[in-house]
Structure formats: C-alpha cells, structure tokens
Amino acid sequence: MEAFLKMENITKKFGEVSANKNINFSVAAGEVHTLLGENGAGKSTLMNILMGLYQPTAGQIYLRGEPVRIDSPSKAVKLGLGMVHQHFMLVEAMTVFENIILGVSKDHAVFIKKDRMKKEILALAARYSLDVEIDKPITEISVGAQQRVEILKALYRGAELLILDEPTAALTDLEVEGLFRIIRKLKKENKSVVFISHKMREVLEISDRITILRTGETVKTLKKEEADADGLANLMIGKELVLSDYKKVASSKEKVVSLNGVCYQKSSKHSGLNDVSLEVGKGEIVGIAGVDGNGQSQLAQLLTGVIGPESGEVFVKAERISKYAPEAFIMKNVAHIPEDRNKMGLIGNMTVTENLMLKRLKSDEISYGKGAFLRRRAMKQSAEKLKDKYDIRCASTEQETRNLSGGNQQKIILARELEENPDLLVAVHPTRGLDIGATQYVHDAMIASRDKGCGVVLISADFDEVLKLSDRIAVMFEGRIVGIYPGENPPIRDISLAMAGKVE
Amino acid sequence: MTTIWNATFISELLLSMIRMATPILIVAIAELYSEKAGLVNIGLDGIMAFGSLVGFLVSYITGNPYLGLFAGAFGGIAINMVYAVCTIQLGAEQIVYGMAINIFAPAIASFIYKIYFGISSSLISAQLMKPLPIPVLSHIPYVGDVLFNHTPIVYLAYLLVPLTYVFFNKTRAGLNYTAVGEYPKAAESLGINVIRTKYIASIICGFLAGLGGAYLTTCYISTYSDGVVSGRGFIALSAVIFGRWAPGGVLLAALLFGFTDALQLRLQVLNSGMPYQLLAMIPYLCTLFVLAFFGIKKAGPKANGKPYFKEER
C-alpha cells in the first residue's frame, strides 16, 4: 500500500520537555490507523503538528509522497487534512450550516450563497449517511449529531484524511455503532482515518493498523491481526495491567446522604435531574456511571449545595437540608472534588499553602481569634505537613498552583478535602487528565477514605474507574437513575445497556 | 410645561437627537467590531478624546473639517494600536488596559493642545462642518429637516448600521470574524487567522472611535477642551450591551441615549427654571435606568475579554 501520509522522525520539544521523540507514523489511502496511548503519551501533540497548530522541532512530513511543510491550520486543510477534536470546535452561537461553511474559501465570493452551499452539504451528507439538521443551532443537537457535523465540516473542506480524536468518549454504545458505520463508509470512499483512542475493544474493531505511543515515543506498529487487548494494554502502559483488587464492601445501614425524589430542571435531559432517589451509606463508594451530560454534573452540584432542588428532599446524616449553599454543606462535613479542578477546585494564582488552607481559615491551628489574625508561619508549617503526607510535588509551598501539573493539583485538592475526615465525599471525574501514577494515588486515597467511614459518591465518565472502585453502581441516563447494581461482580452488560437508556 | 410640546420643539428635539446620537452610534459600532472579535475595549473614552484633539487641530490648521475628521480617525487607530499590541500580543487584561488608555490618551491630547496653543490660551475655535442637505428629501416638511439636513458624517453613521448588519450576517468574512470572538480556537483550527482578525478589529475600532471623537470637535462644538468627551465612550459601551451586540439594537440604544441628551439640551435652552446640572444628569441617569431594567445578565461573544495565545493548551 502506498502511504497517503508519512510522518518521519517527528520530534517536538516544549522547552526542555520532549512531547514527541522520533515518531514514525504512516497512513495509507482507505486505511484506518489507530494511535493508541495513555494521556500524555503524545498523541495530541503529534496530531496538532499534523494539523499545523504546532511546528515540529525536527522531522519531516510527506503527503502523497511529497515532502510538505504544514505551517498553519489552513495549510493543513488545503492539503486535505481534517480533524475532529475531542472537544468539538463548534461555535455554539451559530447554526450547523454556519459552522460547516466557517472559514471555507472555495470561491472568492463575498456573500454567503446559502442555497447553493446547502445543496452541496446535503449531497455530501447523503453520500456518507451523515444525518444532520442543517438549520438547527449547535446547542440544540445531540453530542452524536455534533460529531457528525464535525465530520461533515472536514469532508466539506475536501479532507482526504480524517483525524478522529477520542471520538467515542462522549458517545453511547448505539452512537458508537453509528460512528463506526460512517468510518467504514469513509474507507470505502478511499479516505484515510486516524483513530485516536485508548479503548481496546473499539480499537480492535475498527482499525487496520495500530500504533502505540508511550511517553512521546513510538512503541510499536501492529497489524490488526497481530493485536489482542492484553498485549495492547501492556504495550501502552509498559507493564502488566493491574486490575481492580480493591475489596468491595456491603452498604451500611447508617446513611450519610439520602436523596428523595429530587428534581432540577426536569425537562432538560442533558443538564437536569428527574425524580432522583439515592442513598449512600457510611463507608461505601457509590459509583455513578453514565455518558457525560446526563445530569451527573447537576447531581454533584446538588450534593454539594451549589444548586438546590426544585422539588424533593435531601438529607445529610438524617438531617433535612433547608439551605442550599456550599458553605452549609461544608459545615455538614461534605467534601468535594469538583469536575474542573482549575475552575472550581483551586485558585490558580494563590500559593499551594493558601489553597490548602481555603477551608480552615477560622481554625485555631492557623489563626488567632477565629480568623481575625492568620498566622502565616503556622499556615506554612501546616501546608508543609500536608505536602509530605499527600506527596505533593512542588518546588515550594509558596509556589502558585497554576504552575503545577494536573496530578499535583489534584493532590492538593485531596489533601484539603480529605484531611478533615469528611462524612461524605463527592468526587467528580477525579482522575480526568491524570497520568497513571497520579490516578492510582487518587484511587488509593478514596479507598482509604472510605475505609475510614466516609461515604463516597464517585461520578465518572470512565466506566473502568467506576467498576474498579464502586461498592454499588448507579446508572444515570437523561437525568434519571435508571438502575442500581452491585459493585461486586457487576453485571457489565446490563450496566452498559442502562447507560444507553435500555433497561428491561 | 405642557405648552412646550409644540411642533417646533419636537422637531428641534428630534433633530438634536439625531445629532447627539451620532457620536454614540459611531463609537458603539466601533466597540461592536472590537467585541465581535473578542476584544472588550473600555478605552473608548480615551480614544475619543485623542480623536477629538487631532480632529480639532487638523481642522484648525487646514481650515478643513473633513480633513480634521479623517485625521481624528487615524489618530484613533494610532492610540488603539497601543491597546491592540498589549492585549493581543502580551495578553494584558483588556479591562485594565482599556483603563490605561483612558488615562493615557487624554493626557497626550491635553499635552499636544497646550504645546500647540501655549499654556494659557483662551478658547480657540475652528471651522465647523456645514450640513449637507439632501436635495428633494430635505424639503419634506418636518421630516426633511430632521432626517436629511445634516453633516455628511451623520449620514455615514446611519449607513454604518445596515452595512454592519450585512457584514456580520451575510458575508463569509463576517461569519469568520464572529467565530473569532466566539471560539478563537475553533476559528484557528479552520484556518481563520485569529490574531490578524483581532488586529483588523482594533483598526476598525480605533478608526471609528477616533471618528466619533473628531465628530465632537468638527461637527458639534467648535472648540477643544479637556473632558469634551464627557463619558460618551462609556455610554457607547452601554449602547452595545443594551443593543444586544446587534447593529439594529445598537442604533436604537444610541437613539435613546441621544434623545435623553437632546432633551436635556432643549430643556436648558428653553430655560424652564430647572438648574442645568440637574437636567444634565438626565442622560447618565437614563443610561443607568435603561440598563437596570433591560440590560440583564451577560450575553455577547463567548470569548469576549479573554486573551488568546496561539500555542495555548
């Protein structure tokens, strides 16, 4: 097979750090080639180089056998490359149609020729069976449809090679099947696809070849026939995969939190709660499984007092909540690992010390007169202790947290939230974007906290994480809890179906 | 008070409204172009001050208010380039830098005036631009005088509204431009040059804001004094918010603010017995009330006010 794209010895350095080291990668016309690797393995960097967002420090790219220099995204588009980013590059204030034609300059017309362009787009959509409602605003279509818009957008620009970055992360099983049908169709039309993922099953189903990246280097390129899930996992992580060996525990009678028929913006399927009832006992982890955007964020916000229910009741430690405010929940010893640590968890421009002390300002350990005079030295000492205890790696506790890595930022939040031995911990995507070491650390800390008697609500889009940690698993779909399953020997098939909204 | 609402008063009032709304409209559209590309520019007052000085000076030297007007506009560009470089290239906080412009630009304007005319000069007048009545239309009773007997810049200002509407809603360039203010990363990934768009936005904004400032000293008052702008930049800013970032809305808002300004001026002229200071509060208080009643919560371009770096994570 003649390679459509060939990337030769690509190296990219950010300051002293190499994100890509001598990577070789090629894709033939009509081939689906998967890039497999953990977070931070260098997949995105490599693709950003290909799309002209970054310039490689060294190396050469060939397209159709010709050496090319891709110095801007528009150059990449001209060369027939298209990318569907994991976080869609769609302008929410615009319609599907406007998003598709954005930035296109096929002819040099000043005005938008709506009718003609629509016809072209619809023809293209029909050819690849991409079902989209062209006049709807982006905000009114589903995630799956948004993805189809992204694909259509790339095809409309004449893409010969499509990069799909973690395309299945936010999709239901059903939608994934639809996506795979589209990918097969693309193959048939002799388009090339780069598929980025870390989900073995999907990778094995759709790929022709698989290249594994680890810490910025190519580990190996395999043909589909040569690959199996265990082998890929080992190559990807670089060691034998450790599966869950946390002990699962039974639910305690003593409840730390109970929700009773709670509703919040019921009609909104993606950001509402519809008659949610849930109980979490002392010393157990209840995992909330589900595809992102089925009300999980709202559940987390409700459990931490950021929002209040429109109807229904919430009891924390058997006491009915009357005031919904974060401070009220904090008073009740509810801890929170929020979904976006930079936006909600940390104050990036404050120091490690200050961030660690956020919730203890009135404590006698660090202040005189209940916060009337903060003892800077005591704060620092206390922070140093936490830094060692939670293995926070920073040059100094006087460093601003925005300069730290995601793992260390998360450890600061853990230290702050868990140090006070909370009764309830609400953890939302606690390991999102973390490397393997940090992930393991977070998991251990949550289990340790559970074993101390803390009730934990774990909300995660990472199904494996939910399976690994949860003592019970609740599945959310369109704002409802559609099923609760045991964490010990969980019925994976049933849970998967429930996540797609199918419950017998 | 009832007797003053006669035909002459009303037509005078409306004429004055159109005239007073003009600088606010021009400058509000300047801000619209800036914000649509994600740049909140609160330095409008400063740019206007500089534009009014340059406009006055050139008009005084050459005797040609048209030249003055254009010179003022280019003065506006020059000042706004300082803002552009610092916010686009250095990622300086836009609000803070806008404030810096509000302090910096009037200081330069005042300095130049004093250097040119000496430290203790009396008020110096320059030629004002003459109205250019539009043939035929200006003879329509009542309406003709109100709408079609103005300086050319007034027509231009009102022409800007449909032009801007067409640009943002009907052209490819306008769509791309909007994307920069909404989601610059997406725009960049589609091959739209975000940085260049922002610079273009700053040039347009500087040009129009400078023009709006120069209007004051070439078409409205024949003298320059410090503080001639008197908050019109901020009123224009309110007009953009109140007009919901749409050209038509901005026009309505500018007319409303122009009306309040015209009203207080007319009432002053009529000598109704009200102290002029209390009348002069009307436009400011109206702006507050209008915003408080209608200008609810945030809207506008999503990436407004956020710095954009190319190799951002």
Add this chain to the structure above:
Amino acid sequence: MKLRNQIIKIIVPILAILLSFLIGGILIAAIGGNPKEAFLYLLKGAFGSKANVGESFVKATPLIFTGLAATFAYRCGVFNLGAEGQFVMGAVVSVYIGTTVTGLPDALLITVSLICGAITGGLWGFIPGILKIWRGLNEMIVSIMLNYVAILFMGYLYSGPLREGSVPQTAAVTAKLMRLFGLSRMHIGIVIAVVLAGIIYYFMFYTDGGFKLRAVGLNSTAAAFNGFPVNRLMILSFVISGAIAGLGGSVELHGTQYRLMSGFGQGYGFDGVAIALIGQLNPIGTVLVAYLFAVLRTGATTMQVGTGMPTSVIDIIQALVIVFAVAGSAFVNLPKVRQFIVGASFPENPLKRKKNTPDAIEKGVGES
C-alpha cells in the same frame, strides 16, 4: 520562587517609571526644552523647600484614598471606576455637616463628618455593587455614570442651595484637620491615609475575610465551591471601596479645600485606578506610588515656571507609567517569559527533571 515573584512585582513598576521618565525627557527635548534642567526644576519644586515637601504630602493624601479604594475593589475582582463620585459625595455630606451643624467641639464634629462621609461614599459604592449582583450590570459603566451624577449634583449644590456669595462655591467649613510640622498645608489627613493603608494591608493578608475577598477576586467560581459567599463579598468590597473614597473626600474637604467648588476631586478616581495598578494592588505600593505622583505634581508647577515646560509633561509621564506597568506585568506573565523566569531559578538537575517528565508533558501539551 515566591521571592522571585515578589522581586518582579517590584521591578516592573520601577522599570516602567524609569522608562517613562526617559520618554518624558525625550519629549521635553523634542519640544525644545532641556530635559536635565526640567527634571532638576522638578526635583527642586518637590523637595526644594519645607513648604514644597509638605505640599507633596497634601497632594498625596487624596490620591492614597482613591488608590486604596481601587485596590480594595479590584482585589475582589470588581472594578470601581467610581471613586471620584464617591469622593465627591463624601465631601458633599461633610460640607453640609461642617457648615450647618453648630455647637459641637471641632474634633467631634470632624469625626462625625468623616464617618458620615465614609458612609455616604459607601452607599454610593453600594449602587454599582448591588446592580452588578442583582441585575448583572457592568459595574464599570454604572460607577462611571454615577461619577457624572455626583459631580453634577455637587455643581448644583455649590451654584444653588449651598452657594455662598457671588462665586459659585460653598461656604468654608470651620472645623479643620490639624496641621502637621508646620510644613505648608500638610495636615493629619496623610496620617489617616497611611494608617488606613496599614489596616487594609492587615485585613487583606492577615484575616480570613481578606483571604476570602482575594480568593473571590482571583477565581470566583472556586471561591463559591469552597463555600465563600461570593455575592456578599463583592457587594461588601464595593461598599468598603466606596467608603474609603468617601472618607478621602471628607478628609480632603476638612484638611485642604474647606469648601466645594468647580473641579473638586476632578480626576482623582482614574488617578486612583492608575496608582493601584502601578502599585501592583498592594496597599503599601499604592501609598508609595501615590506619593510619587504627588511629588511629580508638586514639582511640575516649579518646572513650568522655571523652564516653560507645561505641567502636562508630567501628566504624560504618569500616563506612560501606567501603560508600561500594565504591559510589563502582562509581559512577565506570558507563558514563555514565565517559563524563562521560573526556569532560570532552578539550576539544571537532570535527575529531578526526569522524574517530573510525565507530569511536565501532561502540563505542557495535555489534551485540553
């Protein structure tokens, strides 16, 4: 690293000041003056006599107040551009009290008057605060509009109801702040201002309230998630900011001007914002920068008389300082420059680097 950050915070404004003087000098030369001579006159004007030294403190006093007002609000993430209006309203109340209340000893009268001035300023600051929280209005626009309203209101008073004599101005208050050291008009107001700066410094960095306020200013979402009452803090910071400015107006009235007339308080609001920004939003920095501005202004008059250079040269230098200081702060915060600064602070240690690599990669290039 903290130390390095702090050094940069000090170096940036100092460089901005030096650069501005350089450009100011060039400007003077360009219009036919002698920069060296002009700056010498400037120094002479500021420090040449006891009276001039005192005059600088007199000029610094209101600037410190409005500078602190801007600092306080901005630390909580709200922009108070209305210090001028709050300053004026404080003075308006004080002139009313000072000219109508009789039978109280001066000290008591002034105390009452200053408190009332602060309260009025606080109320004037409450309006943009509450409108921001309640109606989502842009607090900058509101506070600017209120400036014009306050100034016009003052104008109405001194040319109408409170007018004394043929000139449009009010009567003078009789209760005056104590003069200090016989240095010209220097009065105890400067002490009040500096003590206030100290109190604010203590509040900001050594109390839980100040901590929360700063947290809200830096990241209001995270502050809310951590249980801080964001809205209440924002309104509070506006009220306190307004009260500081209002107090400044009262002090200016009782200490320096004694009466209201055209131009009272003019420009102090924006000056305060500039001073706060150059002073890196630090109360102590604010005091220093306000003093510098005052020194420049005192010297400027002598310079104008001595060399014929207009005082607005000084305005330009001040304006340039703000332009450079803000640009400079942004510059050192650019990711690349920051990396250079931070990177340079660590001697190369290959072992340590290697250990940190995966984290660093994730940070540098991680997927979103």
